[in-house]
Amino acid sequence: MSFEQARRNVSGPFEVLLATPGRLVQLLDKDLIQLHDVRMLVFDEADQMLDQGFLPDSDHIVDSCPKDVHLSLFSATVSKAVQELMNTLFSKAEVIRSSGSGKVTKSLTTENRTVVDGKRWPILEKILRIPLKKNQGGTILFTNTREQCDKLAQELKDHGYECAVYRGEMDKNERRSNLKKFRTGEIDLLVSTDLAARGLDVEHVGRVINYHLPEQKENYLHRAGRTARAGRSGVVINLVTARDVRLIALLEGKKAEIKKGRKDNPFRSSKEAKEEEVKITAPTSRGKLGKKTDYTVNEFTKAKANKFIEEKKIARGFKPDADAKIGKKPFRKSKSDEKAKPKSNERRPVSKKSPTKYFEAKRK
Missing domain, CATH: 3.40.50.300 (P-loop containing nucleotide triphosphate hydrolases)
Structure with missing residues (x-):
């Protein structure tokens, strides 16, 4: 509605006025309306009015009404801002809450x-x-x-x-x-x-x-x-x-908690989590150690998956650790298969491809 249309609407007598705070303040500032005979003032959707920054306009409207005006405020939710507005406008406010306020309906x-x-x-x-x-x-x-x-x-x-x-x-x-x-x-x-x-x-x-x-x-x-x-x-x-x-x-009404590894689906149950795909790392079918691939195991739980890895690794000469887990290095080579590493005080053999280092080793 244009300002001119609003001006014409309030130029004659009326019993009920429905207005937005901003437009009503404009009419008050231009002395196009008087509120000295208002007996009841109602603010509807108060929380929305505050969100849109109408608090100064609301104060201006209240100040333009008689001191004994019956003031009512309706709000679907009572936030801190609405509570502050109530404390500002009302000296002794009577708060009436509907049953189930702040909750969704049972239907x-x-x-x-x-x-x-x-x-x-x-x-x-x-x-x-x-x-x-x-x-x-x-x-x-x-x-x-x-x-x-x-x-x-x-x-x-x-x-x-x-x-x-x-x-x-x-x-x-x-x-x-x-x-x-x-x-x-x-x-x-x-x-x-x-x-x-x-x-x-x-x-x-x-x-x-x-x-x-x-x-x-x-x-x-x-x-x-x-x-x-x-x-x-x-x-x-x-x-x-x-x-x-x-x-x-x-x-x-619960405490927010995202369990590790469930950020993509924080509401799934532990049963659903067990049924999800478990990706494990194991040697390729060629048996060449060092080359690894991902096996997707839908039918195994974690315990069975560990057992599955254990059988595959033992068949290739690996010795399982007691605390083997998926995601870590669950197996290690047996000591008999590992090459003996030289101790720190032993001299390493020098490659003959480097003549300078070779003769230095011969002199010593």
């Missing part, structure tokens, strides 16, 4: 799919092949940046998926048109940044896919809140990399 199912950066698409394609029921609605795919949003949308279109983009810094008419198509079911996929995570009310969203997970728990909760609304069921699917472990652990 929401969460799935974590581990991925590696640069290899997200194959996992996403498998997910999209599972269609939602007609009454479940569409799918919102979240990214962290506008560049990621555009790139993902283009990749979806290249693979034959019809989708729309919803992000900041795009034409407002185009954004409204894309949202309308998604709401009416004309398209099933909406690719968005966190712009769609807050305040966007779409009646039917059956699935939310975090193509890139946010860094903050609050942003994750906002994204997850787009589905499983009004008692309906929904699913959130997270494409998780090693750097997302802390966020997932925080959501699950």
Whole structure:
């Protein structure tokens, strides 16, 4: 809405005014509106207002209202910044929290799919092949940046998926048109940044896919809140990399821990780890020591793999160490096979190819 349109809207009498902090401050500074008779002032999405830097404007609006104004503040999440705002605006604040505040609803199912950066698409394609029921609605795919949003949308279109983009810094008419198509079911996929995570009310969203997970728990909760609304069921699917472990652990109420050797897949169980490929180093089939190759052993556990190496090495004259392990030198040659090395005080034989050194040795 243009400033001129806003000026015309407040020029006449009204009972309820819905405004953004920035535009309302502009009207106040130009004396185009007075708030001395306001009885109730409500700040909605307070956490988002603070993230966008509207704290000074909020203070200006409160100062323009009567001292006895009934002040209310609504926020989906109560961060430190929101708490500071409450302490600033309220002398004696009454805090009301809804049940289950800060948690995902029980009708929401969460799935974590581990991925590696640069290899997200194959996992996403498998997910999209599972269609939602007609009454479940569409799918919102979240990214962290506008560049990621555009790139993902283009990749979806290249693979034959019809989708729309919803992000900041795009034409407002185009954004409204894309949202309308998604709401009416004309398209099933909406690719968005966190712009769609807050305040966007779409009646039917059956699935939310975090193509890139946010860094903050609050942003994750906002994204997850787009589905499983009004008692309906929904699913959130997270494409998780090693750097997302802390966020997932925080959501699950666990301590973040990445075990050594599991950075590519930090959520796999010990049973899954044993079933993975075990690469071992052993002599080639020719039996020439020194030339080594990698044997991929799927059917062996680590203990059996060690035994497998032991049998191969013993057959070639190696003597196994008691503490042989994969990844180290588990075998050594027997002493009888090793050449005796000269002691430090013994003189080494001099090659005859070097005449100078040869005659020096003869003189001594």
